Amino acid sequence: MIDMHLPILLIVVPLVSAPLCVLLRQKTLVWAFASLVCVASLGIASMLLIRVLEEGVISYAIGGWIAPWGIEYRVDTINAFVLLLVSIIAAVLMFFALPSVADEISGKQHYLFYTAYLLCFTGLMGIAITGDAFNVFVFLEISSLSSYTLIALGRDRRALTASYQYLIMGTLGATFIVIGIGLMYMMTGTLNMFDLSERLPAMFETRTAMVAFAFLTVGMLIKLAMFPMHMWLPNAYCYAPSLVTAFLAATATKVSIYVFLRFTFTVWGAEFVFEKLKLDAFLIPLSLIGIYVASLSAIYQTNIKRLLAYSSVAQIGYMMLGIGFVSITGLTGGIVHLFNHALMKAALFLSVGCAVLRLGSSDLADWKGLGRRMPVTMAAFVLAGLSLIGVPLTVGFVSKWYLILAALEKGWWPIALLALLSSLLAVIYVWRVVEVAYFQKADDDSNVKEAPLMMQISMWVLTGATLYFGIQTDLTVNVAQRAAGLLLGVTP
C-alpha cells in the first residue's frame, strides 16, 4: 500500500516536517529531526530508483485526479537519479551540519535554518519529481525563496547583498520560466509535461512557440548559472554559510540542469530545439567560452570559496557541452558529470568548511601551511581536487572520458582538444591552493586542531564517493546511459 505512495511521500514528508521544526525549536532536537527526515527521504528515493530501474516509469496522480487534469508526479530513470543525488547530498551533509551550524549561525536561528534547509530540499525534490510544468515553477520558488534565506544567514554582512542579488536574478529567471510556461499553456491548454509533448508539435511553426521557448531558455540558463548569466553565483556561494554553499553547489544548479533537460528533450523534443532552433550552435560555444573564462577567473581569486564557485561555473560548462552534443554519449557525459561534480564540489566545499571552522577564514592567504596544520582536511581537499582536474581513478576522469568521446564521435576534435586543454586550467587553480597549503609556512605557529569527527564523516563519505564512483562506474554510467536514451527517445 505504502509502496504506491512513495512519490508523494518524498515531497510530503520534508514539506510537513519543515514547519514542525519551528515548533520543536530546541537546537539539537531540530537537528536530529531534520536528519531523520533527510535519511527517510534518502530511503524513499533509493526505493524509487530501484523500482524505476525494474519496472519503468512510475506515474502518480495526486488526489486521484488523473493527468492531464490533475497534477501528475512522474518518475523515470533520469529524475529518479536526480532525486537520489539530492537526497544523498542532503542526508550526508547532516553530519557536517551539527558542528558547522553551531559555529556559523547564532543559536537563536538554528530552527529557522533547518526549516529553510528542509524547505529548500522539498523544493528541489519537487522540481525533480513533478510531471507538471506549472508545478515546476511552484517548487522552483519554494526552493529559491528558502535558499535566499539560507544564504542570508551567512556570518559576513555581504551575505545579505549576495542573497539580494541572487533573489533578483533568481526571480528574473523564474519569471521568464513562468512566462514560457504561460505561453505554452495558452497554446495547448495543458500544463502536464507529457500532454504538452504531444500537443506542442502542432504549434512548432508559430511564433508563440518560439517566444515561449526563448523565455524558457533564458530563464533556465539563469537558474543553472550558464555563462554569462552566472554572476549571481560566486557571491552567493562565497558568503553563504559553509553547509549551505556545499548543499547549493551540489544540488541547486544540478536540479536546474535537470529542468533544462526535461524541457528541451522531453517537453519540446530534441527535433524542435536542436534541429529547428539550432540551440546547440549557441550552447557549445557558450559552454566553451564559459569553461575558459570561469576557469581563468578561478585562477585569479584570492578567496577559496569564490575560487571553487567560479570552478563550478566552468564545470557547468562541461555539463552543458555534453548536452549540446545531442548524442547518447554526450548526454551520458553531461548527466554523469552532473552527478560526479555534485560529489566532488560538495566534498571540496566541506573541506573548506572544516578549515573555516578552525581558521575562521577561507582567504587563500590564511591557508598557509595548512597542509601541516590540518593534514586530514587538506588530504580530502587534494583528493577531491584531483577529481576536479579529471585524474584517472577519480570521477572527474569518467566524465571527461565521455565528453571527449562524444566530441570525437562527432568528429569535432578541436572541441575535444579545447576541453582537454581546459583541464590544465583546473590544474592551475587547484595547484594554487595546494602550493599555499603545503609549500608556504604559516604566519603564526599556533596549533590548529582538526575539524570535529562529525564534519569529517561527511567530508570523507563524499571524498570516498569521488574515488569509489571513479573506479566502480557501473551504477552511474548505466543509469546515465539509460537516461540519455530516454531523453533522446531511443532505447540503448
Next chain:
Amino acid sequence: MSEVHPALILLAGGLLLFCLPTTPRRIVSVILPVFGFLNLLTIADGTLWHITWGGYELTVLRADRLSMLFGYLFHLAAFIGAIYALHLKDRLQIGTGLIYAGSAVGAVFAGDLITLFIFWELLAITSVFLVWARGGERALRSGMRYLVMHISSGLLLLLGAVFYYLNTKSLAFDHIGLDKGHHYLIFLSFGIKCAFPLLHNWLIDAYPESTPVGTVFLSAFTTKAAIYALARGFAGEDLLIYIGTIMTIFPIFYAAIENDMRRVLSYSMINQIGFMVVGIGIGGALGINGAVSHAFNDVIFKGLLFMSMGAVLFSSGRINASDLGGLYKSMPWTCACCIIGAASISAIPLFNAFISKSMVMQGVADSGAVTIWLVLLFASAGVLHHAGVKIPFFSFFAHDAGIRCREAPLNMRIAMTISAILCIVIGSYPPLLYNLLPHPVDYVPYTTTHVVLQLQLVFFAVLAFVALMLTSEIDVSLKTRTQRITVGVLLLIGHHPPELPGVNLDSDWIYRRALPRGIRAVVRTGGLIVDRFFAGAKALIQKLIAAIRAQHNNRGLFGRSWLSQSNVLIAIIFLAIYLIYYF
C-alpha cells in the same frame, strides 16, 4: 590461483609505508617486493581478469610470458631498490618508490588501453616525487619539466585510445602497428616514455637531479615499461630500427663530454634503450627476445652503476668527474661493484649484457642490414668508452682528488652486491634468463665468433680510451714516448676531452639556449625595427597576460561582483538574442 592483482601489493603496501614508524617501515619495505613476487608466482600463464567500467570491459590483468617477465623484473628491481634505500629516514622516497614500482607492474599487466593509461599516468605522478625528493629549486624545476612531458605522454595515449576505440570498437592492448595515422598518437606516447631522440630530454634533465635512491628507482621502471609497451604494440615496425639506431649513437658523444657521472649514465641509458628499440623493430622471436632480455639485464647492470654512483654521491657529496678520483682507497667495495657493472654494460663475455646484446646484434645481422649493424657496433664501442671505462676510471682512479670518505652504508653495499652477483650469474649461465623469455630460444651466445668479436671490440675501445687519455694530459705516468707512438694512429681521432665542470645541453639546447640566443642575435643584427618588433611582441604578450589577469581578478570584469542591473541587462540582452535567433 591467486586472488590478488600483482600491482596491488606494491601499491597498497607503498601507501602503508607512509603510516609506519621507521623500523617497521624498513622491514616492510623489503618484505613487500618479496610478497609481491610470491603472489606473482601463483598467477598462471594466460590468466585474464576483466572488470566492467562504464559499459566497457577492461582487462585489468593479462598474464602471458611477456608481461610475466617484466613482472618478475620489476619486483626484483623493487627489492634491490628497497634494500638500497634502507638507510633512509624519510618515508617519501621509499613510499613513492614502491608505489611507482607497483604502477609499473600494473602497466605491464594491463590488457587494455584504459588500464594502461591509468597506470601510465600513475607512473608519471609517483615518479616525479622522487625527482622532487632532492629538494631545492633545480630539482623542483626539473621535476616540473619531467611532469609536463609525462602527463603529455599520458594525454597522447588517452587521445590515441579514444581514436583507436572509435575505429576498432575495441580497447584491447595488442599489436597496434603503424598502419593508421592515429596510431602514431599512441606510438608517440610510448616514444616519450621511451626517450626517443628529441623526446629524450626529460631523462637527461631529471634523473641526475634526483636523490641517490631516487635515481636508482627511476632508472628501473619508466623506460622499461615503455619498452614493454612498444614490444606489445609495435613489434616489427621498421621505423623503430632507425629510431633505435639513432638512440644508440647520439648519446655516446654527449656521454663522452659530460662531467656529471649520473648524467653520463643517463645518456648511456638512452644508448642501451636504443639497442632494445632496434630489437623490437626487427621483431620476430630473436628480436623480441633480444630486446626483452636486454631490458631485463639493463635494469640490473644500469641499476648497479646508478647505485655505485649514488653511493659515491652519498659518501663523498660529489658527482662530477672533475671533482672525483682516487676513491678506490676509501670505497673499495663500491669500486669493485662498479667495475662489475661496467664490465656488464660493456658486454664482456661472462657478464649479462653480453648474452642479450649479442642477440639483438645477431637479429640485425640476420636481417641483412649491414649499415645498421656497423653503426650498432660503433655504438657498442662507445658504450665501452664512456660507461665501461670512464665511469669507474674517473671516480675511483685517475688523479687522486684527495677525498677520504667512509665506505657506503652496509645496505647499499648489499644491494650492489646482489646486483653484481646477478650480473655474473646471468652472464655465465644464460638459460636462467632465456627460459623466461616470451619466445623459445635457440640462440647460443657463447660461440667463438661472438666471443672473439666482442673481445676485440673491448680491447680496441680500451686502447682508444688510453690513447685519448694520453693526449688529454691527465694521467702523467703514461706519457712516455713509446706509448705515444703505439697509439699514434688513434691520436688522429682527436683529444679525449678533459673533464671540465659545466652544464652540457643537448637538443634541449634548442629551447633553453638557442631560441633565446637566436632571438637576441636577430634583434641585434636586425636593428631598431626588428628590435621594436620583438619588444612589441613581448609587450603584447605581457599585455595579454596582464589583460587576462585584469579581466579575471577580483576587480576585473569577470572576477568582480557585478551590479544587479548589469546582470539583469545581460539576461535581457540574451533574451533578445534568442528571440531574434529563433526567428
